[in-house]
Amino acid sequence: TGKRVAVIGTGATAVQLIPEIAPKVAHLDVYQRTPIWVLKKPDARLPGWLRTVFRWSGLAQQGVRATTDALTESLMIIAAVYYRHMPWLVRWAERAGVSNMREQLPDNPELWDKLTPQYGFGCKRPTFSNEYFATFARDNVDLVTTPIRRITAGGIETSDGAEREIDVLILATGYKVFEKGNLPSYEVAGRNGTDLGEFWEENRYQAYEGLTVPGYPNFYIMLGPYALIGSSYFKMVEGNAIHVVRCIEAAHERDATCVEIRQDVHDRYFQNIQKRQQGTVFLNHNCATSNSYYFDRHGDAPMLRPSTSFEMLWRAKHLPMAHYHFKKAYPAGWLSGDSRLTSSSRRFSGDDPVAEATRR
Known part of the structure; x- marks a missing residue:
């Protein structure tokens, strides 16, 4: 004042x-x-x-x-x-x-x-x-x-x-969304020890239904690449929550401890996303001068999902669980407390590392 x-x-x-x-x-x-x-x-x-x-x-x-x-x-x-x-x-x-x-x-x-x-x-x-x-x-x-x-x-x-x-x-300078270290904002090491941020930086931002990535089992990203529905953030949350719950319930039914999207399913989905992108406003209507955080360094626009919310919600409720691998196995290093699978600052402790992980 x-x-x-x-x-x-x-x-x-x-x-x-x-x-x-x-x-x-x-x-x-x-x-x-x-x-x-x-x-x-x-x-x-x-x-x-x-x-x-x-x-x-x-x-x-x-x-x-x-x-x-x-x-x-x-x-x-x-x-x-x-x-x-x-x-x-x-x-x-x-x-x-x-x-x-x-x-x-x-x-x-x-x-x-x-x-x-x-x-x-x-x-x-x-x-x-x-x-x-x-x-x-x-x-x-x-x-x-x-x-x-x-x-x-x-x-x-x-x-x-x-x-x-x-x-x-x-x-009031906005966001830098698609930069390494921002999405995700913490280190996530996959099966091969590759950090998810590095993978996206080198191979383009991609995730099946904007939620899961091959090689990163039991990891769900609520706001992943091509996840956001333009009409409502809450519809995206609703759809992805339905999807996650279905994966977890399917794992319980199969007595599985490891859930991972199949590589071939993910790749087909990503190819379809890129095909749909060709018809969007992002690639057809003078967006180069917009300085928009919708775009990444690859020239992709991974912020918005190129579909309606009705399609997104339908897919979340009905996509086949056969698209996922379900295994009763722990990732390598889990039981030995491999720090790559936790944070860099702490490891699981106690006599039962799996119980400790669940507690945390």
Whole structure:
């Protein structure tokens, strides 16, 4: 409150915080590298009678949920995943984003040029807001698009030599998802002693159903490569949880201690994913300028799964367990306390290493 503040970044986090702090600060500088697609947020207050209906009718809740799911699937999945077949959906979203901006910022072509993305809708994470653009019309807010040279003791210096003084610096600079050491954020050694992060770095990010990798038995990745469903993080969690539970139950039924995806099944799945990727917005709509964390160093976009949530959930519930190897065997080194199979800082202890592992 009452301070000179700078925000670096104009992604989903910045879109939420900038309208909240702008009325409170003395001055706000927003440093933008890449503009973001922002759609209008349907946020009308529900009338009292409708809230009463929702409170007493589960069917009404399910109906609204189904409707909003269908709309979200159409905009966030079908438009991005099936771009080649329905490019008009992406074009519609782009027009809606421009209209939202101009409605909040009337008669301001200079800001329109700075705030309009030059990449396709869906290349990086879009968002919703009814206040974000209007913030830049305030007298105490400046949008800075000149690249940053360095942070100084008293402010931020840009590449043109100008320095803007600040009291508070807020970093809303997003994620670096597909870099070694980030996914996974800890060492995971497989059967051959190969670290999973190194494997992905060299051989492209890949996992069967975004969940399991050959050579890494009994290891499940909730947010693995090509796991995320664009409409909802929670649907991905639901689907992968169903998948994991099925694997564990199948292992119990077979009295197996080792569950591992078959190499041939995994490879066919990965090939299918790559084939589907060819029709997505990521490879067809000027994404090179988006600076998106959806992409890795290989040029792949392993963040989003190229399918609908309905297909993902169906596969989680029905894919054959024959796709997995089930064995009653311990990985090499398990009983001897091989540190490669635990963390680098500790080994199993006690008389019963398997029981100790279960306890931990």
